[in-house]
Amino acid sequence: MHNLDSDSEDELPPGWEEKSTEDGNVYFVNTCTSKIQWTHPRTGCKKVIPKELPFGWTKKDDESGKTVYIHKETGDMTYIDPRLAFAKEEKKHVHDFRQRFDASSTAFQVLHGVDLSGKYALITGSNAGIGYETAKSMARHGCNILFANRNLEATQLAIKEICRETNAAEENLKMVHLDLASLQSVRKCALAVKTMFSDHLDMLILNAGVFGLPYTETEDKFETTFQVNHLGHMYLTLLLEPLLKKNSRVLFVSSESHRFANLKNTFTQQSLSMSREQYSSMMAYNNSKLFNVVTAKVLSEEWKSKGICVNSLHPGNMVFTNLSKSWWLFRLAFFLVRPFTKSLQQAAATTVYVATDSDLEGVTGLYFNNCFYCQESELARDRDIASEVFSISLKMIQQRVGAEHIQKYVDKFVKT
Template identity: 55%
Template sequence: MSFLPDSDSEDELPPGWEERSTDDGVVCYINQQSRLSQWTHPRTGRPKRITGELPIAWEKYYDEQTKRTMFYNKETQQRTNADPRLAFAVEEPPLTAADVRQRFDSCTTALQVLHGKDLHGRLAIITGANSGIGFETARSLALHGCEIIFACRNQEATEVAIDRIAQERPAARSRCRFLALDLGCLEDVQEFAEEIKRSVNHIDYLILNAGVFALPYTQTVDGLETTFQVSHLSHFHLTMQLEALFDHRSRIVVVSSESHRFASLPTENLTLQHLSPPAEKYWSMMAYNNAKLCNVLFAQELALRWKKRGISVFALHPGNMVSSQLQRNYWFYRLLFAIARPFTKSLQQAAATTVYCATANELTALTGLYFNNCYFCEPSKLSRSAQLQQQLWQLSESLTETILIPTRQGK
């Protein structure tokens, strides 16, 4: 615990700290020296919330130039990015998942979740955003003013996707852009991250949506089984490389699946062969289940490691057998998904939980939760294993370093 100097007031902030507030009034504390943030007062350890209307003569607006929410006093002409109500913030009990009221269900669409929201000034990076659930997620956010970076492999397909959004809302075209990302190559992930760091100052929503399903046995250029690398390892590396662009306003949303409940990873002595098996031990369905378990394990461990920074991390299940392009690799699954289509969610409904996790105000200051049908539920017992979470993290770190070090030396 860091030493805090004595003060006559328990509520006085230590040197170097300042208060900020979120759109829904939760107070955040930022250390200007370390640039880290947290949801609790650095002295008292208690959270606060702003309540009530703005004082007389004050108004709130969004400054397009600075990309910040600002406050303006019409009488004194004072402008500030600090909410004038901060001085009157009141302490409240820490928010828990049990305090969140369920507002949506399995029939809710992403656009219904976003009803009335203004996302101008927000930036989302979405992997696999040119089709399926990823496209509906991108479309829904873009229609509400969010800037979208389509992190995809196929530029032509992505441009078609952006055109579809622009036909619906012409102003959205300027807010959507393609940036090439091949999750089957860690060097490509590294280059994508470097470009993001050169062109972006802050990320509001990182949505790790891309994945593959029912692939015949294949290896990536890095020599790993494709389902594991595309669905987990490359997303892990991407998130770690972008760490400096996240703060208390950021949310990381990992699209997993209820299939994670049928995974077969061991809780002890996890090895690379369990994650990326050889051809003779490969079964596409189990590879998918294990990759989806990796998604939840990663989200749980990341939430724990970044909790003090105020960064929210959530994992989710979008829906069962949703008719996207996920099943395109095998005729049997294409047939099965086609039969099930009348009884499953639409793509708009399937994108709802992702959008909810990224934008819902009531989730501010919460982290490490797993969602289904726009509400939290318990993930599998295996995914809650702290030992397995840490083993996966260590293996993922080791793998990315081992694969990328020769590449860097070659340059």
């Protein structure tokens, strides 16, 4: 049995060549015997390549009628199919995928050769930090992006900067107002998105978040960290369900902090929002990140039959962004560890990987860290807790703005 974690078994024995067919299959030729076979001579596995050329490549026939491949940016020409650089073993099961990236990988590396032209993504919290880096990386590869943010002036500047840095077409980058601290704003945002993206949404990336806030309440009278990080995103996701089709991907950007959640004195039949008396800014954050993971779990089960994939992920520990801006002490702590944490490009890598990688087609209900799946906390794996969190969240939304457009979930999950 060969070691799937090793790259060496992919090396061809002497005398063998790897070739490709137009429809994305790989075959192997022994130049000494002229033998042709579909399986790798060392591993015995079949391999496939993308049906389309990698991003930035085109092809034409030369004077002799032979196909030549041209890189549009550099002008480099080759007779070797560039798709072969992205050949992968044919999957026997949806979860058969190797770890090809890690904590040091960048979003640009993850997207190497990936063409996102014609894809549509909505990213919350995308005018700065990891969300901005995610948007920039995907826009660089042709993705149409809808920036869903509270500060539209800052968003407009972010879009102009991305266009300047990546040569992305500005008409492919649009913005919509979203204030996650207002369920009415979330509803208005969803209506606007349905108008702008009337057909489908390929990727819904729920990235926005707050951290370390003193106790404050939203206009809906819920604790702010809870509503911004969890309830607003959950409501937005449910409202945008009509735009999610087979192979659409929903990503909840959570955190390893979910492992330190403590639902004691918080988990009641009526509310998940902390009261002023019991409030701890760190625990409010930890709990909200747990709610992200379990919401992804519930929706992955609900939407599996539709082919909609829902996953959660951790971008990186204490990445230096505006997330720590609420208190000078948090800001100082994040600054001091900055040399030892991920860059923004590295922090965006897991999000981009889960949103775009072809290996993850059909993969749903998992939690990712450092561009690979890992096991969530024990609380996050508790199905009863997940169902209860989902039920109470629905009840809280219903109490504030009614159950229009989410009635089927209220009927199924909310206990009378």
